[in-house]
Amino acid sequence: MICVPSAFRLSATLTLLMSMSGLVTQAQPAKIPPADSGEQAVLPAIPPIKRVLPPEGIEVPTNVRERLVKELEAIGQRFVEIKDHELSADIFVFIKAVTYALENREFYDPKDFAKADALLKEANLRLDQLAAGKHPWTTATGTVVRGFHSGIDGFPQPYGAVIPKDHDLSKVAPLYVWLHGRGDKQTDLHFIYERMSKPGQIAPPGAIVVHAFGRQCVGYKHAGEVDVIEATMHAEKQYNTDPKRRVLIGFSMGGAGAWHVGAHFADHFRVVAPGAGFAETAQYVKLKPEDYPAWYEQKLWGHYDTPAYVRNLFNCDVFAYSGELDRQIQAARVMEAAYQSEGRELTHLIGPKTEHKYEPTVLKELLAKIDEAVKKPAEDPPKKVSLQTRTLRYARQHWLQLFRLEEHWQDTRVDATLDGSQFDVTTKNVAFLGIMLPKDIHDKDGKVQITIDGQNLVVERSSKGSDEICAIYKTDGKWAHEDLAKLYTRVQEKVKRIDSHGPIDDAYRNTFVVVTPSGKSKNARFQAWQEFELEHFRSRWRSLMRAELRVIKDTEVTDQIIKLANLSLWGDADSNSVIKQIAADLPIKRAGEDWVVGTEKYDAATHVPVMIYPNPLDKNNWPPKYVVLNSGLTFREAHDKTNSQQNPKLPDWAMIDLTQVPDASAPGKIVNAGFFDEKWELKPVSKK
Known part of the structure; x- marks a missing residue:
């Protein structure tokens, strides 16, 4: 993850605190200069675009607004004193939630004003505790709201944690990452308020559950996808969870998120358990070919359409769930076909006579399957790895790392097995590949044998005592091993590479x-x-x-x-x-x-x-x-x-x-x- 510069973080913090005090206002819509201004008036005013997410809520009564603004200003002044503390995000998320609710009109019922009061009360309590050199919420059990600074924009994002009663944080535990369903009105305020007291739909014994916010309602795409991974890593560091026993599970929009996040980052999770949702674009919205968008947009469906990444899911256990009467069973049916096209079968649990929800008995069966899979010893390193992608945004699975593709937005595959010190690799649409070699993988002479697309390579380990990367480059259809100096030169060339590939x-x-x-x-x-x-x-x-x-x-x-x-x-x-x-x-x-x-x-x-x-x-x-x-x-x-x-x-x-x-x-x-x-x-x- 990228470390966010403190200067950026401070800038974002002060911007928000100043906006609370009215020192910063929203920019005004663009206006065309009048004819007498010396510039030509060539257009009428551009009409505003109505916001869809989140929908605008109710008007806040003047007395309520004035009271909340006054409290926010007081809290903001206190927050400035601890803004650089490593736990500042745990407080900022409460301030941000109420501020956004006020500025963006995210109150939808008069009862919601009490939610703002509850969040500000918790922010003040944590400020008091931090001022006293304490932070009891970091070791609390039950439902806890936490925050982390996003690596994208530096802004704090919330997540909910559910810690089992009497849990010993010194003991390593499994981590279940839950992805919520679509909630047009479930902004920070409402998400945090719910996470402060409600454990959610699953509570596996002995496991810690993280409820990812995922930027609320973007289907866990874009920054929302990154937030799922960042929340997972933050919680893992805070709660001593086992990276080899992570579970990704969600329902509805969360099921859709589990499909594509799980497929993109299958090596991050032991189990992926999508419920309902969607797995691609065209079939889900029932587009007819004559109504398809521009060719390039169709290409870009390959970013989040999970069938294009199905082989990655072979790297973990996948248990799909659908209600028998749920229209969103379509997602699992699409993925069943994707599995079958690769000679595999998807485990698909179906709740009989059930619409858009978990059937209780089948949910128990699902959780039992997940628990059984999580308890099995992990193969380290895994002996068989598949990597399928269409972009270098998703370029790694376990010990396979892509550096270049022959052409972006085409089906790209690497399938590899490890037997002793012998790697057998097949590729499609790959120009530059890396194999991460664990320190103990070599023969008695310190060499590794690699067969790639039928071509045999012998690679001498430069270091037997530490992990290293073996870089393999293809020229005119022939693969060759390259040393680290050449690797460093190649990764700096002006080509599409990791973190530089568009769109x-x-x-x-x-x-x-x-x-x-x-x-x-x-x-x-x-x-x-x-x-x-x-x-x-x-x-x-x-x-x-x-x-x-x-x-x-x-x-x-x-x-x-x-x-x-x-x-x-x-x-x-x-x-x-x-x-x-x-x-x-x-x-x-x-x-x-x-x-x-x-x-x-x-x-x-x-x-x-x-x-x-x-x-x-x-x-x-x-x-x-x-x-x-x-x-x-x-x-x-x-x-x-x-x-x-x-x-x-x-x-x-x-x-x-x-x-x-x-x-x-x-x-x-x-x-x-x-x-x-x-x-x-x-x-x-x-x-x-």
Whole structure:
């Protein structure tokens, strides 16, 4: 996980505390300058986009608002004194929950005001305890709310922990990670209030249960997926749980999350137990081929469609559950077919005559199967590993590590067995592979035998006393072992590699900073569009991703920030000095009055490119960092109605026609879009 710079963390904290005191206000919607301003008024005001998630709640009575704001200001002043404490997130999540409920209108019933009171009471109690040098909630049993600083935006995110009564924290225990179902109104306030007192649907004896928030309602995708892993790791460190006895389980939206998170990170979990939910996009929403979206969006279904990762699930035990009468049995049926296509059978438990819920007897059977699997000794290292992916975002399973693909968004596979010091490996669509060699894997001469795609390699261990990576590179269809010096050189080449492969949304899964222009564009149409889209990104990140953007001016970008964070750049070469600095290094260029994309040209007065690209300001950075031009999350409000549609909507680049104003579906008219090739170069482009 990426360590979040303390400067970023402090900035986010102060932004929230200042907003509580009214010192920071929300930016106003973009306005076109009037005709007499010296700039041409080319557009009417861009209509606001109605928020879908979370829905707007009731009006807060003035007396209640004034009371809560006063309490928040007092707590905020106290919090500043402990903001750098390692447990500060355990308090901040309560403050944030009430603040967001007030600012975003997330109260849905007058009874909800009591929830805010309960959260502020707990925040004050923890502040009192921390001031006295104590933190009893970290060793408490029962239901406990915890927090961690996200590696993406530095903002604290909550999770609930359920610790068995009389549990001895010095003893290693299994960890069950529970993924909740869809709750449009289950924002931080409501999630935390429930987690303060309710243990949830499962409570396995002797096990610790973590209830992941997952950014509330994004289907455990994007930052929500990262949060599941971060919450798991945070809880494991806090509660001394066994990394070889992790269970991922969820129902409905949580079942969907268990399918794709489990498939992406199968080596993180001993058992994956999805209940109901969905496992892919097209069949679930009953799309007919004639209604399919653009070709690149179909390619991007390969990001979260679980059948594309089914072989990863062979690395753990999987027990699916469905109600017999539940329409969401469709998810398990899809996965049954995916298993069968690979010669396997999925264990699928079905609750008889049951709709969208667990049938009690079958739930007991499910939990018994999970318990039995968790108690079995883990094979370490595993003798058989499968890795299936379509992107380097999900590039590792156990001791197999992908470094490069032949082509992204194609079915990619590695299947390997280990017998003594002999590895047998088969690959598909792989250009560069790593095998993690445990220290005791070698023959009497310190060598390892590797057969890969029928080719035999003999690798001499450079160190017999420690784990090491064996790098294997393919050239003209032939595999060869490369030493670590060559490996280091290769991973720095400008190619699609780990943490540098797109699409646009990928930049918002690691640490990023939004860089705003210190000037204004000469193009009033673009200026208004950019201001609208930037504010849309800011408000959407807050409401949907439950956090604040880290925003700096172009004049504030430092070498340290370039090394630590992806840069989300807004503006153009006239308004943003960073964009001006890198413009010549980008594959889409401005030439006179046009944007040039390969052999195609687009009128710059009415078009703008959005794209993701390796940051030209630090070409040899490791891990690599991105720049993104003028785009936030590419899925929008129209896609929030079902979590199955909250997928990336744009590839590596797109050309936007600004004569069509932004709406709930798109930032404008998408006139062309595509993926860069594996060397980050433009593929042949034709106008659509």
